[in-house]
Amino acid sequence: MFESRPARAVAKLWYLKMLWDQQSVPVPRDSPVIRSGADDPDRVLLIGNGPTHGWGTVTHELALTGQLARSLTRHTARPTDIRYIGDEMMSISSVRTWLGDVRLQDFDLVLVVLSMNDAVRLTPAETYRAAMVELLGRLTRESKPAARIVVAGIQEVDSLHAYSGLAARIGQRRADLLNGLTREVVGQHDGVSFLDLSAPPAEVGRPYGSPQLYADWSEVFASFCAPALDEARSLDADRSATRLTEHEWAWKPGERIMAATGGHESLDRLVQEAKSHFGVDAAWVSLIDGDQQFYAANTSPVGRAVPLELTHCQYTVQGDEPLIIENSAKDERFKGNPLLDLSQLRFYAGAPIKNDDGENIGTFCVLSVLPKSREAVSEDDLKEWASRAQDEVQRLAAESVEDDARLQAAIARR
Template sequence: MTRTVDTTSTTPQSYERLRPAMRLWYLWWLSRSRRVASPRDEPSARSTATDADTVLIVGNGPAHGWGVRSHDQALVGQLSRASSAATGRACSVDYVGDEMMSIESTRSWIRDTDLGLYDTFVVLVGLNDAVRLTPLDTWEHELRQLVATLARRAHPTARTVLIGVPPVRSVKPFESLLGAVAETHAERMNAITELVAAETGASYFRLPAGLRRPDSPHGCVEGYRQWAQTIAHRIAPTLDSVRRVELDERLPRSLPERSFEWSGGATLVDNASRGGSEVLQQLAKEAEAEFGVDVAVVSMLDGSKLWYANNTELLPVSIPRELTFCDVTVAEDDVVVVEDARKDERFADNPYLDLNHGYFYAGHPIHSSTGETIGTFCLHDIRPRKSSSVSPEKLRAFALRAEAELQSYEKSVAGPVASLGQGALPGAGPAQPATRRERREAEARAALHA
């Protein structure tokens, strides 16, 4: 039977009056973190062994990887290696989440993940909820819903591990008086998490304060290695117990590789990991100056996710499609302007807005060469604005330039070009350009040669 924590734990405290200020403080920190290193590569560390243990990290904060450039250096890669050392078996680790994921949006982030493929779930959420002083009743309700979702969709042998919020002030940006407020709130959140774990059969423990280096105050390889070793030794018995079940219950897991419905998706995401193509970066700068907005960005909607093509040092690599304005733009295949999302019934309860405060939005659809709506060119601003502040004609002009760039990423379906491609073997026939852009360039070279 479900029960809640005692009333002394959940009764609002005087410090919770600071909630509006704390949320603005967190937003201010996010805006200043634009130049802080964080992973933009694929969030997985895969073993080639067919019988490898499989672990899914669901999280933000320490799981996100602030301070390092790749997930191999962050918790994902470190846990894969630490788990293998602890169990003597290969281990594949995937990660779902982002710094911009809150407890209220976590179920949206895992919605399209095949949870039946994992032996253990490591849930490490709550740091930004502690800083933003998420109400404790909201924390408890959403955490219970998350644990129930994992149990319902997981393989019967899978186990869940809940990790408490680490000391907030051990994170450099929150080493302040406001950080002390957040740490007080985190302690109360952790008490609830421990209770939920006890009632649902999940494991619970807390991480120590993370290591920091003077040249990498937001996070470092050594700190993620320490955390990974702590987690690995706590989950090793869990992974061992999964192995002890009958073989026909624990079948080998084959974790899926990332794929895209639109043929240019892989190129777009690869470019985005380095900030986006020069064309899209320049378009964004021009649009931000033209319209006076905080952020201009090109998005691609693929399956249940939205992927950002530029400005990824400020925005997540991807977010659940259901949390985005762009989903509406693509569905309507027309210009969409949201003057103030807080007053728009389509977005008023969107938990993603609670983190980024991007209340104004204007988006124009972008199409593939075959006419499918694949994404948007859009504007975001934290200040509400009138729709008249954005000229639809000017927005369309930017969208068409972005559309031409994205269409150049598409796989070429035309026949061979007239000249031998670079690197082709003599006698092997002309090389086939991989994308429409490469085909145009090859045709131009052939014309010059002729």
């Protein structure tokens, strides 16, 4: 019964409802890299969604990424650097794209915390197993021999605020199945361990997440991962110093714009107004650099960035005119796209925004779950809002250049 296509469609819609109900819940949009500043720290790669997304916090320092770095240091008595790759919108099928060309040899430990969204959306077992085989194959093949890999199971489905009763029971049944498949695949690799995960209780009054909840989560992970880090260090006779980075920006002002922990009030206000003006489910202003799309402002539950190749905007920035897609589900360019399968955003209307040199460096977009006709959005109206977003981005970019100039002048005077 629960393997049927209609059942999966209903499960996807329920998950989508949960996401949109949580639009107002803050998530971190700052850099997902925690650095200790030490010369030879333990280096950890955190890959995940769910608790790793940082629901209820505005900075990775207070989310699981920062809390885990501090917990591991308490357990090992060594400094810890962590890089987080992932998002609530990352499913098992899209991990390959999210990882991109990351250098796995830089890390002593890889911690994988995935699959809750696959469980509650009833991802087919064969699809899930194939993706997990591919993921662990890459991790074991490309990581250094001394590195340890920990794969966490899916915690209790009823630990999610939106899941109780029948929805929780159906999701838990799939979670148990996927956990069994994960144990099986993990058992085929040396240096890989399975962590049977149980969720700590949420803080009273903060069901979606809080710094205290992530501190509790971090202890769950650290108690299991610290011995693995000890083992990795003992096996690594030829350690080399490596500085963890998130993204090397080609357009440097973009890095400064995205460095603001609390976002930018003017851009946040603009996208909220655009969502109401266009009558859509989501609106955002993005900066595109390399193979990543970064969200300078966003009304949807997506965090800091997503791989560009999974987005509509990859096509918008290729030209100078607005792009309107009535129904992404019927567009061959997005067939099998795992990000759109999660977000279910069908209608898209976007326009490029430029830097002061006339180069396309981002987009202004509005999106909806339900398809719409091209006439639902005026291209002239879209261009006008994109121009407002562009003016604000250019203003912020100019401020960042001025700040850099003042900093360099201050250094020169010393």
